[in-house]
Amino acid sequence: MSINSDHFSDKVIVTNILNGNIQDFSFVVKSTEKLVAQIVRKMTVNEEDQQDLVQDIYLKAYKSLSDFQFKSKLSTWIANIAYNTTVNYLRKKKISIVEIEATIENGIITNEIPDLETIKTEGVSILNAEIAKLPPLYKTLIILYHLEELPIKDISEITDLPEGTIKSYLSRARKILKDNINLYYKNEEL
Amino acid sequence: MKVDHLTDEHIQTFLLEEIKDDSVTKHIEVCAICQAKLIEYESMINGISNLVPEVFSFDVSAVVLKKITELEYQKEKRGSMLLYIGLSIFFIVCLVVLYPYIKSIFISFNSLSSIKSLIITVSVMGFVFYLLNDLLRQYKHKEMLISQ
Numbered sequence: 611m612s613i614n615s616d617h618f619s620d621k622v623i624v625t626n627i628l629n630g631n632i633q634d635f636s637f638v639v640k641s642t643e644k645l646v647a648q649i650v651r652k653m654t655v656n657e658e659d660q661q662d663l664v665q666d667i668y669l670k671a672y673k674s675l676s677d678f679q680f681k682s683k684l685s686t687w688i689a690n691i692a693y694n695t696t697v698n699y700l701r702k703k704k705i706s707i708v709e710i711e712a713t714i715e716n717g718i719i720t721n722e723i724p725d726l727e728t729i730k731t732e733g734v735s736i737l738n739a740e741i742a743k744l745p746p747l748y749k750t751l752i753i754l755y756h757l758e759e760l761p762i763k764d765i766s767e768i769t770d771l772p773e774g775t776i777k778s779y780l781s782r783a784r785k786i787l788k789d790n791i792n793l794y795y796k797n798e799e800l
Numbered sequence: 801m802k803v804d805h806l807t808d809e810h811i812q813t814f815l816l817e818e819i820k821d822d823s824v825t826k827h828i829e830v831c832a833i834c835q836a837k838l839i840e841y842e843s844m845i846n847g848i849s850n851l852v853p854e855v856f857s858f859d860v861s862a863v864v865l866k867k868i869t870e871l872e873y874q875k876e877k878r879g880s881m882l883l884y885i886g887l888s889i890f891f892i893v894c895l896v897v898l899y900p901y902i903k904s905i906f907i908s909f910n911s912l913s914s915i916k917s918l919i920i921t922v923s924v925m926g927f928v929f930y931l932l933n934d935l936l937r938q939y940k941h942k943e944m945l946i947s948q
Binding site for chain 1 (some may be wrong): 838844845849860868869871
Protein backbone atom coordinates (compact mmCIF):
# COMPACT_ATOMS: atom_id res chain seq x y z
CA MET A 611 0.00 0.00 0.00
CA SER A 612 2.77 2.36 1.04
CA ILE A 613 4.86 1.41 -2.00
CA ASN A 614 1.84 1.95 -4.25
CA SER A 615 1.08 5.34 -2.74
CA ASP A 616 4.79 6.27 -3.08
CA HIS A 617 4.64 5.31 -6.75
CA PHE A 618 1.41 7.27 -7.17
CA SER A 619 2.82 10.46 -5.64
CA ASP A 620 6.07 9.96 -7.61
CA LYS A 621 4.00 9.71 -10.80
CA VAL A 622 2.02 12.87 -10.00
CA ILE A 623 5.15 14.88 -9.24
CA VAL A 624 7.10 13.60 -12.25
CA THR A 625 4.14 14.25 -14.59
CA ASN A 626 3.77 17.78 -13.24
CA ILE A 627 7.46 18.52 -13.75
CA LEU A 628 7.45 17.06 -17.26
CA ASN A 629 4.43 19.28 -18.03
CA GLY A 630 6.56 22.32 -17.28
CA ASN A 631 5.92 22.89 -13.55
CA ILE A 632 9.58 23.28 -12.69
CA GLN A 633 8.75 24.45 -9.16
CA ASP A 634 7.52 20.93 -8.35
CA PHE A 635 11.12 19.77 -8.69
CA SER A 636 11.76 21.46 -5.33
CA PHE A 637 9.47 18.80 -3.74
CA VAL A 638 11.75 16.15 -5.25
CA VAL A 639 14.84 17.95 -3.92
CA LYS A 640 13.37 18.42 -0.45
CA SER A 641 12.25 14.82 -0.15
CA THR A 642 15.57 13.36 -1.31
CA GLU A 643 18.24 15.80 -0.12
CA LYS A 644 18.73 13.98 3.21
CA LEU A 645 19.48 10.72 1.43
CA VAL A 646 21.71 12.45 -1.13
CA ALA A 647 23.55 14.19 1.73
CA GLN A 648 24.27 10.83 3.39
CA ILE A 649 25.88 9.60 0.18
CA VAL A 650 27.74 12.74 -0.92
CA ARG A 651 28.90 13.90 2.50
CA LYS A 652 29.99 10.45 3.59
CA MET A 653 31.96 9.79 0.40
CA THR A 654 33.56 13.22 -0.05
CA VAL A 655 35.04 15.84 2.25
CA ASN A 656 35.47 19.06 0.28
CA GLU A 657 32.42 21.32 0.79
CA GLU A 658 32.85 23.18 -2.50
CA ASP A 659 33.03 19.91 -4.39
CA GLN A 660 29.95 18.72 -2.53
CA GLN A 661 27.97 21.75 -3.74
CA ASP A 662 29.08 21.11 -7.34
CA LEU A 663 28.23 17.43 -6.96
CA VAL A 664 24.74 18.14 -5.63
CA GLN A 665 24.01 20.51 -8.52
CA ASP A 666 25.34 17.93 -10.95
CA ILE A 667 23.25 15.14 -9.39
CA TYR A 668 19.95 17.04 -9.49
CA LEU A 669 20.60 18.44 -12.97
CA LYS A 670 21.21 14.90 -14.24
CA ALA A 671 18.01 13.77 -12.50
CA TYR A 672 16.04 16.67 -14.00
CA LYS A 673 17.38 16.09 -17.52
CA SER A 674 16.68 12.35 -17.46
CA LEU A 675 13.37 12.53 -15.59
CA SER A 676 11.51 11.50 -18.75
CA ASP A 677 13.54 8.24 -18.73
CA PHE A 678 12.40 7.36 -15.19
CA GLN A 679 10.42 4.10 -15.52
CA PHE A 680 8.82 4.00 -12.01
CA LYS A 681 10.40 0.57 -11.49
CA SER A 682 11.85 1.83 -8.21
CA LYS A 683 11.04 4.69 -5.85
CA LEU A 684 12.00 8.14 -7.16
CA SER A 685 14.21 8.63 -4.08
CA THR A 686 16.09 5.37 -4.81
CA TRP A 687 16.56 6.41 -8.45
CA ILE A 688 17.97 9.81 -7.41
CA ALA A 689 20.17 8.16 -4.76
CA ASN A 690 21.53 5.91 -7.54
CA ILE A 691 22.39 8.99 -9.61
CA ALA A 692 24.01 10.52 -6.50
CA TYR A 693 26.05 7.39 -5.85
CA ASN A 694 27.25 7.02 -9.46
CA THR A 695 28.08 10.73 -9.77
CA THR A 696 30.05 10.63 -6.52
CA VAL A 697 31.87 7.43 -7.49
CA ASN A 698 32.84 9.04 -10.84
CA TYR A 699 34.09 12.09 -8.96
CA LEU A 700 36.20 9.87 -6.67
CA ARG A 701 37.56 7.96 -9.68
CA LYS A 702 38.61 11.25 -11.30
CA LYS A 703 40.38 12.14 -8.07
CA LYS A 704 41.91 8.62 -8.07
CA ILE A 705 40.38 7.80 -4.68
CA SER A 706 39.50 4.16 -4.15
CA ILE A 707 36.04 3.53 -2.76
CA VAL A 708 36.80 0.24 -1.00
CA GLU A 709 40.52 0.38 -0.30
CA ILE A 710 41.32 0.37 3.36
CA GLU A 711 43.98 2.74 4.54
CA ALA A 712 45.19 3.10 8.07
CA THR A 713 42.59 0.71 9.34
CA ILE A 714 42.98 -2.63 10.99
CA GLU A 715 41.32 -5.44 9.21
CA ASN A 716 42.73 -8.40 11.01
CA GLY A 717 41.05 -9.02 14.26
CA ILE A 718 41.98 -7.40 17.46
CA ILE A 719 40.47 -9.23 20.35
CA THR A 720 40.22 -7.15 23.45
CA ASN A 721 39.30 -8.55 26.75
CA GLU A 722 38.61 -5.14 28.15
CA ILE A 723 35.36 -3.89 26.75
CA PRO A 724 34.51 -0.21 27.24
CA ASP A 725 31.51 0.04 29.51
CA LEU A 726 28.21 0.99 27.92
CA GLU A 727 27.90 4.36 29.68
CA THR A 728 31.30 5.48 28.36
CA ILE A 729 30.29 4.46 24.88
CA LYS A 730 27.06 6.43 25.18
CA THR A 731 28.66 9.64 26.40
CA GLU A 732 31.87 9.87 24.38
CA GLY A 733 30.62 7.39 21.87
CA VAL A 734 29.06 9.70 19.32
CA SER A 735 32.20 11.66 18.50
CA ILE A 736 34.40 8.55 18.55
CA LEU A 737 31.93 6.68 16.39
CA ASN A 738 31.76 9.59 13.93
CA ALA A 739 35.55 9.80 13.81
CA GLU A 740 35.95 6.07 13.26
CA ILE A 741 33.23 5.97 10.59
CA ALA A 742 35.03 8.83 8.84
CA LYS A 743 38.16 6.64 8.63
CA LEU A 744 36.34 3.91 6.74
CA PRO A 745 36.64 3.69 2.93
CA PRO A 746 33.93 5.75 1.13
CA LEU A 747 31.81 2.76 0.09
CA TYR A 748 31.83 1.18 3.57
CA LYS A 749 30.85 4.49 5.16
CA THR A 750 27.94 4.87 2.77
CA LEU A 751 26.73 1.30 3.24
CA ILE A 752 26.90 1.57 7.04
CA ILE A 753 24.95 4.83 7.03
CA LEU A 754 22.34 3.74 4.48
CA TYR A 755 21.71 0.46 6.30
CA HIS A 756 21.95 1.43 9.97
CA LEU A 757 21.04 5.13 10.01
CA GLU A 758 18.69 5.49 7.04
CA GLU A 759 17.43 1.94 7.69
CA LEU A 760 17.12 1.18 3.98
CA PRO A 761 16.54 -2.45 3.03
CA ILE A 762 19.44 -4.28 1.33
CA LYS A 763 17.34 -4.41 -1.88
CA ASP A 764 17.14 -0.58 -2.05
CA ILE A 765 20.86 -0.25 -1.27
CA SER A 766 21.53 -2.72 -4.07
CA GLU A 767 19.54 -0.53 -6.48
CA ILE A 768 21.38 2.58 -5.32
CA THR A 769 24.88 1.13 -5.60
CA ASP A 770 24.30 -1.32 -8.49
CA LEU A 771 25.98 -4.00 -6.35
CA PRO A 772 24.56 -7.50 -5.78
CA GLU A 773 22.78 -7.99 -2.44
CA GLY A 774 25.32 -10.64 -1.38
CA THR A 775 28.22 -8.26 -1.99
CA ILE A 776 26.51 -5.56 0.05
CA LYS A 777 25.96 -7.97 2.97
CA SER A 778 29.59 -9.04 2.85
CA TYR A 779 30.88 -5.42 2.64
CA LEU A 780 28.59 -4.45 5.52
CA SER A 781 29.88 -7.30 7.63
CA ARG A 782 33.50 -6.31 6.92
CA ALA A 783 32.76 -2.64 7.56
CA ARG A 784 31.13 -3.40 10.94
CA LYS A 785 34.08 -5.57 11.96
CA ILE A 786 36.64 -2.92 10.97
CA LEU A 787 34.63 -0.27 12.76
CA LYS A 788 34.31 -2.33 15.96
CA ASP A 789 38.02 -3.23 15.91
CA ASN A 790 39.00 0.41 15.36
CA ILE A 791 36.78 1.55 18.23
CA ASN A 792 38.33 -1.11 20.48
CA LEU A 793 41.80 -0.03 19.41
CA TYR A 794 40.91 3.58 20.19
CA TYR A 795 39.86 2.66 23.75
CA LYS A 796 42.88 0.42 24.16
CA ASN A 797 45.20 3.29 23.19
CA GLU A 798 43.31 5.60 25.54
CA GLU A 799 43.97 3.28 28.43
CA LEU A 800 47.73 3.15 27.76
CA MET B 801 40.55 -27.46 25.95
CA LYS B 802 40.16 -25.68 22.64
CA VAL B 803 36.95 -23.67 22.27
CA ASP B 804 35.71 -22.71 18.83
CA HIS B 805 34.33 -19.21 19.09
CA LEU B 806 31.77 -17.77 16.73
CA THR B 807 33.07 -15.72 13.84
CA ASP B 808 32.29 -12.00 13.71
CA GLU B 809 30.04 -12.70 10.75
CA HIS B 810 28.03 -15.23 12.76
CA ILE B 811 27.68 -12.83 15.67
CA GLN B 812 26.54 -10.03 13.36
CA THR B 813 23.96 -12.15 11.56
CA PHE B 814 22.69 -13.41 14.92
CA LEU B 815 22.40 -9.85 16.22
CA LEU B 816 20.64 -8.57 13.11
CA GLU B 817 18.39 -11.64 13.12
CA GLU B 818 19.37 -12.48 9.56
CA ILE B 819 19.60 -16.16 10.52
CA LYS B 820 18.01 -18.21 13.27
CA ASP B 821 20.43 -20.82 14.48
CA ASP B 822 19.95 -22.58 17.81
CA SER B 823 23.61 -23.60 18.02
CA VAL B 824 24.64 -19.91 17.80
CA THR B 825 22.13 -18.96 20.50
CA LYS B 826 23.35 -21.76 22.77
CA HIS B 827 27.01 -20.84 22.25
CA ILE B 828 26.40 -17.18 23.04
CA GLU B 829 24.56 -18.11 26.22
CA VAL B 830 27.61 -19.93 27.57
CA CYS B 831 30.57 -18.12 25.98
CA ALA B 832 31.63 -14.90 27.69
CA ILE B 833 33.97 -13.82 24.86
CA CYS B 834 31.32 -14.13 22.16
CA GLN B 835 28.78 -12.49 24.47
CA ALA B 836 31.16 -9.56 24.91
CA LYS B 837 31.60 -9.26 21.16
CA LEU B 838 27.83 -9.33 20.74
CA ILE B 839 27.45 -6.46 23.22
CA GLU B 840 30.15 -4.48 21.41
CA TYR B 841 28.38 -4.91 18.09
CA GLU B 842 25.01 -4.12 19.64
CA SER B 843 26.16 -0.87 21.24
CA MET B 844 28.00 0.14 18.08
CA ILE B 845 24.96 -0.46 15.86
CA ASN B 846 22.70 1.36 18.33
CA GLY B 847 25.18 4.21 18.30
CA ILE B 848 25.11 4.43 14.49
CA SER B 849 21.28 4.43 14.48
CA ASN B 850 21.30 7.39 16.88
CA LEU B 851 23.80 9.52 14.94
CA VAL B 852 22.60 12.86 13.64
CA PRO B 853 22.13 12.55 9.87
CA GLU B 854 24.40 14.59 7.64
CA VAL B 855 22.95 17.77 6.15
CA PHE B 856 24.24 20.23 3.57
CA SER B 857 25.34 23.65 4.80
CA PHE B 858 23.56 25.37 1.90
CA ASP B 859 19.97 25.58 0.65
CA VAL B 860 19.96 22.70 -1.83
CA SER B 861 16.50 23.55 -3.25
CA ALA B 862 17.44 27.15 -4.01
CA VAL B 863 20.78 26.21 -5.59
CA VAL B 864 19.27 23.46 -7.74
CA LEU B 865 16.22 25.46 -8.87
CA LYS B 866 18.45 28.38 -9.84
CA LYS B 867 20.52 26.02 -12.02
CA ILE B 868 17.41 24.48 -13.58
CA THR B 869 15.89 27.90 -14.33
CA GLU B 870 19.15 28.90 -16.05
CA LEU B 871 19.08 25.64 -18.00
CA GLU B 872 15.47 26.18 -19.08
CA TYR B 873 16.22 29.78 -20.06
CA GLN B 874 19.16 28.63 -22.21
CA LYS B 875 16.93 25.96 -23.75
CA GLU B 876 14.21 28.53 -24.46
CA LYS B 877 16.78 30.91 -25.97
CA ARG B 878 18.14 28.13 -28.16
CA GLY B 879 14.58 27.24 -29.16
CA SER B 880 13.77 30.84 -30.14
CA MET B 881 16.97 31.09 -32.12
CA LEU B 882 16.17 27.86 -33.96
CA LEU B 883 12.64 29.16 -34.62
CA TYR B 884 13.99 32.40 -36.14
CA ILE B 885 16.52 30.48 -38.24
CA GLY B 886 13.76 28.11 -39.40
CA LEU B 887 11.42 30.98 -40.26
CA SER B 888 14.20 32.78 -42.16
CA ILE B 889 15.00 29.63 -44.15
CA PHE B 890 11.28 29.12 -44.82
CA PHE B 891 10.94 32.72 -45.99
CA ILE B 892 13.97 32.41 -48.29
CA VAL B 893 12.71 29.10 -49.73
CA CYS B 894 9.26 30.64 -50.31
CA LEU B 895 10.87 33.58 -52.11
CA VAL B 896 12.96 31.24 -54.30
CA VAL B 897 9.96 29.01 -55.10
CA LEU B 898 7.62 31.92 -55.72
CA TYR B 899 10.15 33.98 -57.68
CA PRO B 900 8.88 32.89 -61.17
CA TYR B 901 5.29 33.71 -60.11
CA ILE B 902 5.92 37.07 -58.45
CA LYS B 903 5.43 38.93 -61.73
CA SER B 904 2.10 37.24 -62.43
CA ILE B 905 0.93 37.88 -58.84
CA PHE B 906 1.64 41.60 -59.25
CA ILE B 907 -0.15 41.58 -62.60
CA SER B 908 -3.22 39.91 -61.06
CA PHE B 909 -3.13 42.44 -58.22
CA ASN B 910 -3.05 45.25 -60.77
CA SER B 911 -6.00 43.76 -62.59
CA LEU B 912 -8.04 43.66 -59.33
CA SER B 913 -9.86 46.69 -58.05
CA SER B 914 -8.03 48.59 -55.31
CA ILE B 915 -10.70 47.59 -52.73
CA LYS B 916 -10.25 43.89 -53.48
CA SER B 917 -6.45 44.23 -53.23
CA LEU B 918 -6.83 46.06 -49.93
CA ILE B 919 -9.16 43.37 -48.51
CA ILE B 920 -6.76 40.55 -49.50
CA THR B 921 -3.71 42.39 -48.13
CA VAL B 922 -5.41 43.31 -44.83
CA SER B 923 -6.75 39.72 -44.38
CA VAL B 924 -3.35 38.14 -44.96
CA MET B 925 -1.63 40.64 -42.69
CA GLY B 926 -4.29 40.16 -40.01
CA PHE B 927 -3.82 36.38 -40.15
CA VAL B 928 -0.05 36.66 -39.90
CA PHE B 929 -0.39 39.18 -37.05
CA TYR B 930 -2.77 36.80 -35.20
CA LEU B 931 -0.30 33.89 -35.53
CA LEU B 932 2.65 35.97 -34.34
CA ASN B 933 0.64 37.36 -31.43
CA ASP B 934 -0.40 33.86 -30.37
CA LEU B 935 3.22 32.70 -30.55
CA LEU B 936 4.32 35.63 -28.37
CA ARG B 937 1.51 34.93 -25.84
CA GLN B 938 2.57 31.28 -25.51
CA TYR B 939 6.20 32.28 -25.08
CA LYS B 940 5.34 34.80 -22.32
CA HIS B 941 3.17 32.21 -20.56
CA LYS B 942 6.04 29.69 -20.52
CA GLU B 943 8.47 32.34 -19.35
CA MET B 944 6.10 33.24 -16.49
CA LEU B 945 5.88 29.55 -15.44
CA ILE B 946 9.65 29.25 -15.37
CA SER B 947 10.19 32.42 -13.33
CA GLN B 948 7.50 31.50 -10.73
